[in-house]
Amino acid sequence: xxxxxxPGPAISGTTRVYALLGDPIAQVRAPxxxxxLLARRGIDAVFVPMQVAASDVAPVxxxxxxxxxLHGVLVTVPHKAAALALADRVTxxxxxxGSVNALRREPDGTWSADTFDGDGFVRGLxxxxxxxxxxxxxxxxxxxxxxxxAVALLDAEVAEVRLVDTDAGRxxxxxxxxxxxxxxxxxxxxxxxxxxxxxxxxxxPLGLRPDDPLPFPVTGLPAHxxxxxxxxxxxxxxxxxxxxxxxxxxxxxxxxxxHQLDSYLAFFAL
Amino acid sequence: xxxxxxPGPAISGTTRVYALLGDPIAQVRAPxxxxxLLARRGIDAVFVPMQVAASDVAPVxxxxxxxxxLHGVLVTVPHKAAALALADRVTxxxxxxGSVNALRREPDGTWSADTFDGDGFVRGLxxxxxxxxxxxxxxxxxxxxxxxxAVALLDAEVAEVRLVDTDAGRxxxxxxxxxxxxxxxxxxxxxxxxxxxxxxxxxxPLGLRPDDPLPFPVTGLPAHxxxxxxxxxxxxxxxxxxxxxxxxxxxxxxxxxxHQLDSYLAFFAL
Numbered sequence: 001x002x003x004x005x006x007p008g009p010a011i012s013g014t015t016r017v018y019a020l021l022g023d024p025i026a027q028v029r030a031p032x033x034x035x036x037l038l039a040r041r042g043i044d045a046v047f048v049p050m051q052v053a054a055s056d057v058a059p060v061x062x063x064x065x066x067x068x069x070l071h072g073v074l075v076t077v078p079h080k081a082a083a084l085a086l087a088d089r090v091t092x093x094x095x096x097x098g099s100v101n102a103l104r105r106e107p108d109g110t111w112s113a114d115t116f117d118g119d120g121f122v123r124g125l126x127x128x129x130x131x132x133x134x135x136x137x138x139x140x141x142x143x144x145x146x147x148x149x150a151v152a153l154l155d156a157e158v159a160e161v162r163l164v165d166t167d168a169g170r171x172x173x174x175x176x177x178x179x180x181x182x183x184x185x186x187x188x189x190x191x192x193x194x195x196x197x198x199x200x201x202x203x204x205p206l207g208l209r210p211d212d213p214l215p216f217p218v219t220g221l222p223a224h225x226x227x228x229x230x231x232x233x234x235x236x237x238x239x240x241x242x243x244x245x246x247x248x249x250x251x252x253x254x255x256x257x258x259h260q261l262d263s264y265l266a267f268f269a270l
Numbered sequence: 271x272x273x274x275x276x277p278g279p280a281i282s283g284t285t286r287v288y289a290l291l292g293d294p295i296a297q298v299r300a301p302x303x304x305x306x307l308l309a310r311r312g313i314d315a316v317f318v319p320m321q322v323a324a325s326d327v328a329p330v331x332x333x334x335x336x337x338x339x340l341h342g343v344l345v346t347v348p349h350k351a352a353a354l355a356l357a358d359r360v361t362x363x364x365x366x367x368g369s370v371n372a373l374r375r376e377p378d379g380t381w382s383a384d385t386f387d388g389d390g391f392v393r394g395l396x397x398x399x400x401x402x403x404x405x406x407x408x409x410x411x412x413x414x415x416x417x418x419x420a421v422a423l424l425d426a427e428v429a430e431v432r433l434v435d436t437d438a439g440r441x442x443x444x445x446x447x448x449x450x451x452x453x454x455x456x457x458x459x460x461x462x463x464x465x466x467x468x469x470x471x472x473x474x475p476l477g478l479r480p481d482d483p484l485p486f487p488v489t490g491l492p493a494h495x496x497x498x499x500x501x502x503x504x505x506x507x508x509x510x511x512x513x514x515x516x517x518x519x520x521x522x523x524x525x526x527x528x529h530q531l532d533s534y535l536a537f538f539a540l
Contacts, residue, residue, distance in 0.1 A: 007277035011305065013298040013319045025339055028283040035281065048318050049283045051338035063333030068321035069295055 008035045009046045016045040017069050018268065021060065021083075022076035025051035027208060027233035030074060033261055043270050047074065054078060061086045061103070065111060072104035072268050077205045080115070080144020087113035096181055097151045098174060099144030102267050116263040117145045117256070118152025121230065124255025125199075126156075130226050135198035138162040140216050142174045142188075145230055146203030150174070154182040162197065163188045164216070194220040201228045207237035218242045226251050278305045279316045286315040287339050288538065291330070291353075292346035295321035297478060297503035300344060303531055313540050317344065324348060331356045331373070335381060342374035342538050347475045350385070350414020357383035366451055367421045368444060369414030372537050386533040387415045387526070388422025391500065394525025395469075396426075400496050405468035408432040410486050412444045412458075415500055416473030420444070424452040432467065433458045434486070464490040471498045477507035488512045496521050 008031075009015070022028055031047040038045050052060045057079045064070050075083040080099035084090060087103050088110040094100045100113035125132055137158050139150050142165035150161045161178070165171040168190055175188035194200055194216065206215040208231055218227055218239070227243035228251035240250040264270075278301075279285070292298055301317040308315050322330045327349045334340050345353040350369035354360060357373050358380040364370045370383035395402055407428050409420050412435035420431045431448070435441040438460055445458035464470055464486065476485040478501055488497055488509070497513035498521035510520040534540075 007309070008280045008316075010278045011301045011316065011318065013292075013294075013296040013301075015319065017318055017320065022283075023338075024283075026283040031281045031283075039277070046278075046281065046316075046318065048281065048287055048316065049285065050287065050340065052336060053338070056333075056336040059329075060333045060336055063326075063330045066322060066326040066330055068293075068323070070320065 009038060009044070011046055012044070014044060015069070016071050017067070018045065018047045018072045018074065019064055019070060020047050020049045020074040020076065021052050021057060021079055022049070023051055023053055023078060024208065025049045028076060029232050029257060030261070030264070033257065034264065037261060037265060038270060041270070045270055052079070054082065057082050058086060065105070072102065074264065075101045075103070077145065078143065080117075080148070084113065087111045090114065093118065093148070093151050093155070096177060097144070097148040098177065099147050101144070101148070102264060104268055114267060115148040116260045116267070117230070118148035118150070119263065120260035121149045121256040122152045122156045123259040125228065125251065127259070128251060128255060130199065130249070130251065132199055133157045134159050136160045136162065136196060137199040137201065138164060138192055138194060138197045139201045139203055140164045140192055141202065141204035142167070142171045143203065147174050149201060149203055149230070150178060150186075154178065154185060159185065161186050162193070164190070164192045166190055192216040192220070194225070195222065197221060197225060199226045199228060201230070202237070202239050203230055207231045207239055208233075212238070214239050214242060218246050218248060221248060223247065225249070229253050230256055232257055279308060279314070281316055282314070284314060285339070286341050287337070288315065288317045288342045288344065289334055289340060290317050290319045290344040290346065291322050291327060291349055292319070293321055293323055293348060294478065295319045298346060299502050299527060300531070300534070303527065304534065307531060307535060308540060311540070315540055322349070324352065327352050328356060335375070342372065344534065345371045345373070347415065348413065350418070354383065357381045360384065363388065363418070363421050363425070366447060367414070367418040368447065369417055371414070371418070372534060374538055384537060385418040386530045386537070387500070388418035388420070389533065390530035391419045391526040392422045392426045393529040395498065395521065397529070398521060398525055400469065400519070400521065402469055403427045404429050406430045406432065406466060407469040407471065408434060408462055408464060408467045409471045409473055410434045410462055411473035412437070412441045413473065416471075417444050419471060419473055419500070420448060420456070424448065424455060429455065431456050432463070434460070434462045436460055462486040462490070464495070465492065467491060467495060469496045469498060471500070472507070472509050473500055475501075477501045477509055482508070484509050484512060488516050488518060491518060493517065495519070499523055500526055502527055
C-alpha cells in the first residue's frame with residue numbers, strides 16, 4: 001500500500017474527474033501514463049481506477065453519469081462490449097466492433113463513445129516495423145478488444161482476419177457483422193488454425209493471472225510469424241515468452257496502450 | 271483548468287479510492303489537505319470530489335458501494351442527512367445528529383458511518399481559546415452539520431443549545447430528539463434571538479455563494495459574543511466580515527476541518 005515515487009495530479013473541487021472501469025483493476029496502467037501527460041499540459045484532471053463486476057457495470061455507469069464533475073469513462077476488460085449500450089452515440093468503427101473503451105459527456109448532457117483499441121494496436125504494430133497490410137492475421141478472442149482490433153486490421157487492409165473464440169455464438173455474430181462490411185476477408189473458427197498465419201494476436205484476458213493457460217499454442221505458427229499480446233501487465237506474458245523461446249517475434253501490449261494515450265486525451269479534449 | 275502547483279497522489283490500479291460527495295463541489299478542501307498527509311505516511315489512497323444533486327445521492331452511493339476498490343465516502347453539504355440512511359450502521363452521535371459525513375466499507379461488505387463535524391467544530395473552538403462549556407450557543411441551521419455540531423456542543427457541556435432553522439418541521443424533529451437525550455438544555459426557534467447568546471454558529475450553506483444573504487444578523491449579539499462559520503471557502507465569509515466590523519470575535523471554518531482530518535484518516539484506517 002506504499003505510494004509510488006512519481007506523484008500524481010493535485011486534486012481539488014474543480015478537478016475534472018474520469019473513471020476507468022475494469023475487473024480486475026490492479027493491472028491498469030493508463031492513469032500512471034496519462035497523469036504525467038496532463039501535468040505537462042497543466043490540465044486539472046484525474047483518471048480514477050474503479051473495479052466493477054460485469055453485473056454492476058450498467059448501474060455504475062448510469063450513476064457516474066449523474067456525477068456533474070465526471071466528464072468521461074474509460075472502459076477495459078471485460079466491460080468493453082457492455083459499455084457500448086451505455087452510450088447515446090458511438091462511432092461507426094465502435095458499432096462495427098460492438099465495443100467501446102471511452103465514453104464522454106457532451107455539452108448537451110448526452111454521452112458519446114468510441115474505441116481506440118484497434119487503432120492503437122495497428123499503429124503500435126506499424127511503428128515496430130510490422131505493417132499488417134496484405135497479411136493474414138488471426139485474432140484470438142472476439143470480445144471488446146478483439147473485435148476492435150479486427151476492425152482496425154481490416155481498415156489497415158490486411159488480406160484476411162481469422163477470428164477465433166470458444167464462444168461460437170459471439171464469434172458468429174461478430175463474423176457476420178464484419179463479413180457484411182468487409183466481404184470475403186473475414187473467417188471464423190472456434191479453434192485456432194495457425195499454420196498459414198503471419199500475425200497471431202491474443203485479445204483474450206488470458207495471461208493477466210499467473211496461472212492462466214496460454215490463449216493459443218505457439219507451436220503451429222510458421223517461423224516468420226509475429227505473436228502479439230494486448231496484455232499490459234505482466235509486460236512479458238507466458239504467451240510472449242513461449243513465442244520468444246520458439247524463435248518467433250513477440251510483440252507486447254505496451255505499444256498499443258502508448259498509441260492510445262494521445263487518442264484518449266484528444267477524445268476528452270484534454 | 272490549470273493544475274495546482276502541489277502534486278497529488280500517484281494513482282494506479284492498486285490505489286484505495288474514496289469519494290467526496292457534495293453539491294456544489296468546487297469549494298471542498300478535504301482532498302487537498304488529506305493528500306499531503308497520505309503522502310507523508312506513504313499510503314496509496316485518493317479522495318475524489320464528486321458533485322451529485324440531492325435527488326441522485328442514494329443511487330450514486332448505492333452504485334459506489336459496488337466499486338470494489340472504493341473503500342469509503344465522505345459527504346458534505348447538502349447530503350449529510352440523506353447519507354445516514356445509506357449506511358448499514360451508524361454511531362450513537364450520528365444517530366442523534368441525524369446525519370453522517372463519512373461512510374466506510376467493513377471487511378464483511380457492510381457500510382458503517384459516523385459524523386466528525388461536531389467533534390471537529392468543538393475541538394477547533396477549544397483550541398482557539400473558546401471553550402463552550404457552560405455557555406449558551408445558538409446554532410443556525412438544523413441540517414446535517416448543524417445537528418452534528420449541536421450534539422457535540424451538548425456533549426461538551428454547554429448550558430444551552432438554541433437551534434434555529436426556517437424549516438419548522440425539521441427544527442421540531444431535531445429539537446425533540448435532542449431534548450430527549452439532553453433534557454432541559456435544548457430550545458428551538460424559527461427566528462434567531464441572539465441578545466443572550468455567547469456563541470452564534472452559522473451551520474447553513476449561506477455564504478458559499480457570493481450573493482447569499484447573511485444567515486443571521488450580527489447586530490443583535492452581545493459585545494463578547496463569538497460568531498462562528500463552518501464555511502471553508504471563502505475563508506472570510508460575509509458573516510465573519512460583518513462580525514469583525516461590529517467588533518465581535520469571528521471564528522472561521524478552517525479549524526473545524528483541520529480537526530476532522532485526523533478523524534477521517536483514523537476512521538478509514540489510513
